[in-house]
Amino acid sequence: MQLxxxxxxxxxxxxLILAFTTESHxxxxxxxxxxxxxxxxxxxxxxxxxxxxxxxxxxRDVGIGYASPVVVGGRVFLFSREGGDEVIxxxxxxxxxALWRQSYPAPYEMNPYTTDHGEGPKATPLVSGDKLYTxxxxxIVSCYRADTGALVWRKSFQEGFSKPPxxxxxxxxxxxxxxxxxxxxxxxxGILMALAPDSGSVVWSLEGDGPGYASPIVxxxxxxxxxxxxxxxxxxxxxxxxxxxLWSLPFIATYNQNIITPIQLGRRLIFSGLGQPTFAIELxxxxxxxxxxELWRNEAVSFYMSSPVIASDRLIGMSHQQKGQFVALDPxxxxxLWSxxxxxxxxxxxxxxxxxxxxLDAAAELAVVPVAANAFEPKRRYTVADTETWxxxxxxxxxxxxxxxxxxxxxx
Numbered sequence: 001m002q003l004x005x006x007x008x009x010x011x012x013x014x015x016l017i018l019a020f021t022t023e024s025h026x027x028x029x030x031x032x033x034x035x036x037x038x039x040x041x042x043x044x045x046x047x048x049x050x051x052x053x054x055x056x057x058x059x060r061d062v063g064i065g066y067a068s069p070v071v072v073g074g075r076v077f078l079f080s081r082e083g084g085d086e087v088i089x090x091x092x093x094x095x096x097x098a099l100w101r102q103s104y105p106a107p108y109e110m111n112p113y114t115t116d117h118g119e120g121p122k123a124t125p126l127v128s129g130d131k132l133y134t135x136x137x138x139x140i141v142s143c144y145r146a147d148t149g150a151l152v153w154r155k156s157f158q159e160g161f162s163k164p165p166x167x168x169x170x171x172x173x174x175x176x177x178x179x180x181x182x183x184x185x186x187x188x189x190g191i192l193m194a195l196a197p198d199s200g201s202v203v204w205s206l207e208g209d210g211p212g213y214a215s216p217i218v219x220x221x222x223x224x225x226x227x228x229x230x231x232x233x234x235x236x237x238x239x240x241x242x243x244x245x246l247w248s249l250p251f252i253a254t255y256n257q258n259i260i261t262p263i264q265l266g267r268r269l270i271f272s273g274l275g276q277p278t279f280a281i282e283l284x285x286x287x288x289x290x291x292x293x294e295l296w297r298n299e300a301v302s303f304y305m306s307s308p309v310i311a312s313d314r315l316i317g318m319s320h321q322q323k324g325q326f327v328a329l330d331p332x333x334x335x336x337l338w339s340x341x342x343x344x345x346x347x348x349x350x351x352x353x354x355x356x357x358x359x360l361d362a363a364a365e366l367a368v369v370p371v372a373a374n375a376f377e378p379k380r381r382y383t384v385a386d387t388e389t390w391x392x393x394x395x396x397x398x399x400x401x402x403x404x405x406x407x408x409x410x411x412x
Contacts, residue, residue: 006050006159007183022056027397029071029221032124032172032215033261039309039351044397046354050368057399058096063087066122067168068349069393069401071407072146075099076401079134081106086121086136090149093398095412100149100393106136114167117345122170123215124392127176131197133175137168139184143200153200157193161186166256170213171229175238179203181218181227183211187256194243204243209233219264228269230258235271237283237290247283247290251276253304261307263315265331271305272285274320280334296334309350311357311371316361326359326376326395340376349392364389364404384411 018254033039063080070077076091086106090099108119120137128131132146143152158164163186174181179194190210194203209232216229218240226238230251237247251258253273263270265280270279279297283290301319308317314337315329330337348361352371359367359378364385367378384393385404394401399412 010071017251017326018405020386027071028127029069029394029396030127031070031174032068032126033352033392037174037215037217037261038263039392040311041351041353041395044121045395047395050356052380054366054382054384054400054411057410057412059089059407060096060098061406062089062403064118064406065120066118066390067120067403069394069403070127070342071394071396071401072126072127075131075146077125077127077146077407078403079121081119081137084085086134086140088132088134088142088144088149091408092147093396093410096408100148101175102151103143104140104142104154106138106140108137108168110168111166117167120168120170122168124215125174126173126175128175128180128197132171132344133173135169135171135173135179135182137164137170139164139169139236141173141180141182141195141200143180145196150155150197155200157182157184157191158186161189163187165210165213165232167213169211170215170259171211172215174216174218174227176218176227177225179240181216181240183216183229183231185210188232192227192229192231192236192243194240198407206238206243206245208236208245212256214258215261217262217264218256219269221283222266224285228262228264230260230271232256232258236260247292249292257304259307260303263331264310265308265310268331270308270315270331271297272301272308274302274304276302278303278315278319278329278334280331298329298334298336301329301336305347306349309352309357311352314371315351316357316369316371319342324348338373347390349390351393351395353395358391358393358395358400360384360393360402362388362390364402365398366393366402382411384409 063082065080067079085103087103089101121134212230214230254275280295304320306318324344326340328337368380387405391403
């Protein structure tokens, strides 16, 4: 049977649309640690080779804050602070030109012991569908239209709580199964909430101790979707559907700084924190509910503010031991595979790009390290800012986005 020309034309158009959509999607970095919240870049964001030097394509003043940029459909979104205001803006990835900007008053008084951590914001924004979501350092949750910046809704759920967490809110929001997950509250008491993304209305809430600073993930096990996150003093597994507490473990990092994003590898979950070992548990569900079993622990490796990544058969990150030390562990056994020398700094962000890992330290040095290396042996090193860099680098098809103290730059 011979197809009519009109059907052939329509089919070709659909194929082109599908190809464009797939490629565009592959280039996106829509939330904390990328599309899957695991720090792994995909698609055309992975370069074929690393040059001897990088060059700046554009650089813009954008204010202060830890929040990482996110990228969707050729647009960059960044959450920052200018004076007493929290600011969300959209820029063109191609040339850095401003597309829109919104702000609102968000005065924040730092605890005297936390001045080194700054006034934020710290939580990375989230793009889901045609909406953009932010969680400010004082607990203000906002929803915008991603294309125009028009405010859809804004709410603060802090009524009844005396003050926000000691270091302000830092857990980046997540959307799954039509629910926006945020953790609100203050010291010693908090509420994990699922909100309706279009209205901000509460779908379910789970009260407990105060929120931690770790960003939640969603996992699928035993036909159950569950949120895994850290509160002020516990590790929690909560059903995404109804907000039911499925399991929990006591966990308190030094100074209540539960920061590290949980790492999933099959049925295993890996955790760590300041003054705590790195350890893995296995989740199982039996007739009496969910249970956890510790698989391994490594007392010599402890992750503080820097969330590690899984690359091939290795867990690679920055331990705070030895005043900052890059390490690789076997995620199956916890065995230390290699470690760098000490005194490597306070913090580093890790992004897997193909067969390499980008490591951006707080001193603005970007190192490219082969995943398969048996030591910390960067094949390239680049200086990418004149000030501190605490936000994650974001690889895109146009280059690497770097947020320093007050600027955002695209490096080619």
